[in-house]
Amino acid sequence: MTKTLILMRHAKSDWGAPSLPDKLRPLNARGQRSATALGDWLRAKGHLPQTVLCSSAIRTRETLAGLGLMNTTVNYSDDLYHAEADVMFQVLKRASSDTVLMIGHNPGICDFAQMLMEDAPDHIRFHDYPTCATLVARFDIADWTALQWRSGQPVDFTVPRDLIGG
Known part of the structure; x- marks a missing residue:
């Protein structure tokens, strides 16, 4: 049995309103195009998550919306807002789906x-x-609770520039 993680950084955010709190910054036009391109890439490659674990920030929510994914369970989490690696690790270990974004x-x-x-x-x-960098990795585990550091095998990795140019 294997588990698959799709690990994505949010798309490019808009810095046009410097007084806006960081958590409320939306995507800019380039970020919106990137999110759409990444959604197309995920579908073309067959990398379709059953569950999404998403930071509660506006730019991560807008990135997810831009992907245009269907039939996914979405969990927004304050724990993932600017989370360190060990926090992300613990959040992922609580997942139950075979493929998680x-x-x-x-x-x-x-x-x-x-x-x-x-x-x-x-x-x-x-x-x-x-x-909007996106890693797809497989883990030879039956359950996310068995996740270990340095155990993932890369399947795919891309960035928006690979898909839509500079």
């Missing part, structure tokens, strides 16, 4: 991805995890 923020999401993988995917941007 987690949407969060840097630097935690980049650290989490690196700490989960036995070997890094062969992509130049994996180690800085730019906005």
